[in-house]
Amino acid sequence: MNLPNLKEAKKRENSPVETFDARNIKSDKFEGKYFYLRTYGCQMNVHDSEEIKGILSNLGFRQTDDYEKAHLIVMNTCAIRENAHDKVFGFLGRVKHLKKDKPDLIVCVGGCMTQEENVAETLKNKYPFVDIVFGTHNINDLGKLILEHQNKQDIEVYSIEGNIYENIEYKRDSKYTAWVNIMYGCDKFCTYCIVPYTRGKQRSRKMEDILDEVKDLKKAGYLEVTLLGQNVNAYGKDLSDGRDFATLLEEVAKIGIPRIRFVTSHPWDFTEEMIDVISKYDNIMPYIHLPLQSGSSRILKLMGRRYTKEEYLELFNKIKEAIPGVSITTDIIVGFPNETDEDFDETLDVVNKCQFDGAFTFIYSPREGTPAALIKDNISMEVKEERLQKLNKIINDYSLMHNKEYEGKTVKVLVTGMSEKGENKVCGYTETMKLVNIDGALNDIGKIIDVEISSAKSFSLDGKKVTFVNN
Ligand code: SAH
Ligand code: SF4
Ligand code: F3S
Numbered sequence: 001m002n003l004p005n006l007k008e009a010k011k012r013e014n015s016p017v018e019t020f021d022a023r024n025i026k027s028d029k030f031e032g033k034y035f036y037l038r039t040y041g042c043q044m045n046v047h048d049s050e051e052i053k054g055i056l057s058n059l060g061f062r063q064t065d066d067y068e069k070a071h072l073i074v075m076n077t078c079a080i081r082e083n084a085h086d087k088v089f090g091f092l093g094r095v096k097h098l099k100k101d102k103p104d105l106i107v108c109v110g111g112c113m114t115q116e117e118n119v120a121e122t123l124k125n126k127y128p129f130v131d132i133v134f135g136t137h138n139i140n141d142l143g144k145l146i147l148e149h150q151n152k153q154d155i156e157v158y159s160i161e162g163n164i165y166e167n168i169e170y171k172r173d174s175k176y177t178a179w180v181n182i183m184y185g186c187d188k189f190c191t192y193c194i195v196p197y198t199r200g201k202q203r204s205r206k207m208e209d210i211l212d213e214v215k216d217l218k219k220a221g222y223l224e225v226t227l228l229g230q231n232v233n234a235y236g237k238d239l240s241d242g243r244d245f246a247t248l249l250e251e252v253a254k255i256g257i258p259r260i261r262f263v264t265s266h267p268w269d270f271t272e273e274m275i276d277v278i279s280k281y282d283n284i285m286p287y288i289h290l291p292l293q294s295g296s297s298r299i300l301k302l303m304g305r306r307y308t309k310e311e312y313l314e315l316f317n318k319i320k321e322a323i324p325g326v327s328i329t330t331d332i333i334v335g336f337p338n339e340t341d342e343d344f345d346e347t348l349d350v351v352n353k354c355q356f357d358g359a360f361t362f363i364y365s366p367r368e369g370t371p372a373a374l375i376k377d378n379i380s381m382e383v384k385e386e387r388l389q390k391l392n393k394i395i396n397d398y399s400l401m402h403n404k405e406y407e408g409k410t411v412k413v414l415v416t417g418m419s420e421k422g423e424n425k426v427c428g429y430t431e432t433m434k435l436v437n438i439d440g441a442l443n444d445i446g447k448i449i450d451v452e453i454s455s456a457k458s459f460s461l462d463g464k465k466v467t468f469v470n471n
Helices: 006-012 043-058 084-101 118-128 139-148 195-199 206-220 245-255 272-280 297-303 309-323 341-353 379-404
Strands: 034-039 071-077 106-109 132-134 152-155 177-181 224-228 260-261 287-288 329-335 358-363 409-420 425-430 435-439 448-456 461-465
Touching: 034 043, 043 071, 043 106, 043 139, 043 177, 043 224, 043 309, 106 139, 118 139, 118 152, 118 358, 139 152, 139 260, 177 206, 206 224, 206 245, 224 245, 245 272, 260 461, 287 435, 297 309, 297 341, 309 329, 309 341, 329 341, 329 379, 341 379, 358 379, 358 435, 409 435
Parallel strands: 034 071, 071 106, 106 132, 132 152, 177 224, 224 260, 287 329, 329 358, 435 461
Antiparallel strands: 409 425, 409 448, 425 435, 448 461
């Protein structure tokens, strides 16, 4: 057993520990039993949950949406902001009651939160009914941990990254769109961010392994792949084979899958070559998520983001010019320690200049163990909320403005499933990543169709399938 330790993680050694390769263990021990899985956090966790579902299916479990019916509960947690913790502990309170009536229920907690200092300790002392605590570096061990579990709490969390395992048996959520990890971890150490500690140092997968996975997905009929990583465009920097993200992107594009996306790009690693490749291939979607975080060069420096306001704007304009019709979204944090009204105005200035298609906006949340948490969090919650509201209003106006540009146009939509907006509606995404609710077209799930946009809202479009008549 090896308890997590942020300081140790910071020192990280180059030689990873060997974790036991228990990925694809098969057993019928839990045949007929149900698991309930709750996923918090980012796409990385969503994709990890597809691995967890694969592991549990291999043990005979079936999935249920009703946690009270489950024989096993897994929580795949997030640590990015304080409220992520609150949600997890809130749900654990409900699970505690359930376990009183169902003593055989197996409760597992994994994901980023368990990698934090003190969390395993808290689970041990305050939540002893949790059976298995695992981390982000040993998801592949979960099957083994469940099969071998006895009565006492097992804490198996490693602060040092394990091997990269290939041939993971994911149980993917969709038959049409797929996540493909191209790298794990992050080396950027933005001063506010917990991810480099919870996910470890950057480890890129070998290009051949990634390409093989994409080829298999194409064979299986997938129409879209999203290359996934915390900092995708730093891909390859740890491999020293000279191959970078632009090269990978081009090789993936050549495989010929109809739609390719990637998240998340860091402005600092965004190269001219990447822009060239994106504009050269029609199947690389004209959509880029380019986190800004702040528009003030002073705050950006405190955040350790490695670019200034001017450099961000220059890159933004270069991308807009080179890729016609590109849609760009961003992430912004308000209320970083010492952020003045003037700093916040700089952020608004960038937002007004860039007129983003959309943005995820956050109130700064100090994370223990990160450098920024040592700076006094000296902005009141009132000011933080005021700034957030003001920012959101502007962001939403620009989203609506961009969406309005689609009215009356016909665009290609990959229909991914039923819409929540009505019984006879399906939904899907444009190439530029706009959500569209479409009338009828129930047979079109899993197809790319032409849709005429009738009306636009801030967060979605409405449209109708276009049927071409051959004369
Ligand atoms: N790797 C990605 C995303 C990281 S997490 C990137 O670099 O962009 C997603 C977003 O959460 C970040 O972009 C940031 O805006 C926000 N975030 C991260 N740490 C935070 C913190 N301590 N408080 C508030 N927001 C935070
Ligand atoms: Fe966090 Fe920065 Fe890495 Fe993104 S790039 S995961 S914000 S440290
Ligand atoms: Fe959360 Fe971990 Fe993602 S902290 S945002 S789940 S990498």
